[in-house]
Amino acid sequence: MAHHHQQSAAAVIGLGSYLPPHRITNDDLATRLETSDEWITSRTGIRARHWAPPGTSTSDLAVEAGHRALKSAGLYPEPGAVDAVVLATTTPDHPCPATAPEVAARLQLGTAAAYDIAGVCSGFLYALATASAQIIAGQAERILVIGAETYSTILNPTDRTTSVIFGDGAGAVVLSATRDPEQPGVLLGVDLGADGSQADLIRIPAGGSRQRANPDDPELGDPYFTMQGKKVFAAAVTRMQHSAISLLDRIGWTTDQVDHLVGHQANIRILKTLARHLDIPEDRAVINIDQVGNTSAASIPLALADATASGRLTAGSRVLLTAFGGGLTWGSVALTWPDGLTVG
Ligand code: UT7
Numbered sequence: 370m371a372h373h374h375q376q377s378a379a380a381v382i383g384l385g386s387y388l389p390p391h392r393i394t395n396d397d398l399a400t401r402l403e404t405s406d407e408w409i410t411s412r413t414g415i416r417a418r419h420w421a422p423p424g425t426s427t428s429d430l431a432v433e434a435g436h437r438a439l440k441s442a443g444l445y446p447e448p449g450a451v452d453a454v455v456l457a458t459t460t461p462d463h464p465c466p467a468t469a470p471e472v473a474a475r476l477q478l479g480t481a482a483a484y485d486i487a488g489v490c491s492g493f494l495y496a497l498a499t500a501s502a503q504i505i506a507g508q509a510e511r512i513l514v515i516g517a518e519t520y521s522t523i524l525n526p527t528d529r530t531t532s533v534i535f536g537d538g539a540g541a542v543v544l545s546a547t548r549d550p551e552q553p554g555v556l557l558g559v560d561l562g563a564d565g566s567q568a569d570l571i572r573i574p575a576g577g578s579r580q581r582a583n584p585d586d587p588e589l590g591d592p593y594f595t596m597q598g599k600k601v602f603a604a605a606v607t608r609m610q611h612s613a614i615s616l617l618d619r620i621g622w623t624t625d626q627v628d629h630l631v632g633h634q635a636n637i638r639i640l641k642t643l644a645r646h647l648d649i650p651e652d653r654a655v656i657n658i659d660q661v662g663n664t665s666a667a668s669i670p671l672a673l674a675d676a677t678a679s680g681r682l683t684a685g686s687r688v689l690l691t692a693f694g695g696g697l698t699w700g701s702v703a704l705t706w707p708d709g710l711t712v713g
Pocket of ligand 1: 403404405408409412413490529530533534597598599600601602605635636639663665693694695
């Protein structure tokens with residue numbers, strides 16, 4: 370609301386998450402796909418994921434997580450509670466309009482600005498980057514940043530290569546302006562990148578302006594999510610590693626000063642390889658992919674929520690977020706963990 374706080378910093382003051390109740394185990398999937406708990410666990414580290422029931426959409430999950438984050442920040446959902454709602458998602462309720470305005474309205478947030486970010490699995494970090502930049506520029510005092518996905522609605526139910534990987538869920542943080550750059554919770558730096566020459570590695574081929582969706586004939590318009598896993602794996606490790614190192618160099622942290630590495634939960638093997646390449650001990654990598662699968666834009670806030678709820682993230686600890694996804698896109702954010710934050 371106030372627009373005169375130039376030179377402020379953005380700090381995390383609230384955190385919330387939501388998983389739809391329906392939990393799908395690997396064995397559940399093996400009853401209808403040619404796969405096994407052994408293959409999924411050993412190749413990905415995933416043991417279960419949550420899928421929203423039919424009729425539940427991304428905004429439904431986003432509203433739950435957003436509500437919890439506001440509560441965690443000590444804010445009542447009412448007009449003026451935040452100046453903007455930024456929603457990172459690959460699975461908007463509709464191709465048009467953006468989903469964030471509906472989420473803001475259902476959260477009773479008045480006429481706060483609201484927009485979506487389409488960065489696939491890097492979307493939440495792109496959203497943190499734009500939201501914190503708005504705060505630092507004095508355009509907003511407080512912003513609700515949400516990552517929410519219902520991948521279950523875009524998975525081809527007959528494709529075992531994607532169906533076993535992705536899960537639904539939502540996570541959210543509240544960012545607030547502060548004049549104190551030393552305040553625990555402050556975002557200390559951002560690194561973002563993209564390489565659209567490899568856009569075809571992760572794609573929903575149809576349903577956009579290039580090709581209309583035709584569910585009756587996938588050749589004419591495949592409306593489902595596709596991924597070339599092996600190529601994505603290799604690029605993911607390299608891009609996250611370089612992004613993280615370039616950010617750490619810029620803010621003056623060495624890798625052994627990183628207390629918690631919170632990487633996009635795409636594959637446990639990617640997370641472990643990344644930690645090794647960064648020379649960060651494996652036990653500093655936050656891992657919750659075993660319980661939630663790959664939740665794309667919701668992945669990082671869900672991992673933060675789990676690590677906070679379990680008492681792992683403590684006030685002042687140094688946290689490095691890093692993600693990689695379709696686009697291709699990638700990014701990293703460094704912050705210290707806020708004091709006394711309870712996850713909503
Ligand atoms: O979130 C955005 C970023 N995404 C990522 O970072 C994902 C990165 N990629 C990966 O995590 C991995 O590539 C996957 C987990 C997706 C796949 O693991 P992989 O070790 O690369 O397996 P693959 O695709 O090379 O497949 C190996 C074999 C194939 O059989 P053949 O050709 O060797 O006979 C697949 O057909 O495993 C087969 N396979 C399966 N078998 C049982 C593929 N999916 C399954 C399955 N169950 N669900």
